[in-house]
Amino acid sequence: MPPRPAATTSVTFQPLGGGKAALSGDLVVIAKEVQPVLVALPRGGVKLVEARHHNLTDDPHLFFVHYWAVGDAVSLAKAIRRAVDTTNVAPMPGGAA
Numbered sequence: 001m002p003p004r005p006a007a008t009t010s011v012t013f014q015p016l017g018g019g020k021a022a023l024s025g026d027l028v029v030i031a032k033e034v035q036p037v038l039v040a041l042p043r044g045g046v047k048l049v050e051a052r053h054h055n056l057t058d059d060p061h062l063f064f065v066h067y068w069a070v071g072d073a074v075s076l077a078k079a080i081r082r083a084v085d086t087t088n089v090a091p092m093p094g095g096a097a
Contacts, residue, residue: 008028009025009026009027009028009084009087009089010025010026011023011025011080011084012024012025013073013076013077015073016070019072019073019074020070020071020072020073021070021071021072021073021076022068022069022070023046023067023068023069023070023071023076023080024066024067024068024069025066025067025080026064026065026066026067027064027065027067027083027084027087027089028062028063028064028065028089029062029063029065029087030060030061030062030063030088031060031061031063033063033086033087033088034051034063034065036086036087037065037083037086037087038051038065040079040082040083040086041065041067041079041080041083043079043082044069044075044076044078044079044080044082044083045069045071045075045076045079046067046068046069046076046079046080046083047067047068047069048065048066048067049066049067049068050064050065050066051063051064051065051066052064067080067083
């Protein structure tokens, strides 16, 4: 997916102490990636907030999957990584892989 404003995947962790964290964010996916993401998130204990799209004429058609969870920080990080791995997301130059 080519980079463009407001079309990005975001992951936010808030430490809660004791190895726990709150996780929230959204995944921007194309149609064929929606179902794999919706399966991967709950398998890792991450809750779906909503899945929606903003535009009727975008190409490719983009869906925004919003999620959240509270739990063990390492487990949540692994869960969100598995969900991201079901997508065709590419790291930004200079970003973490």
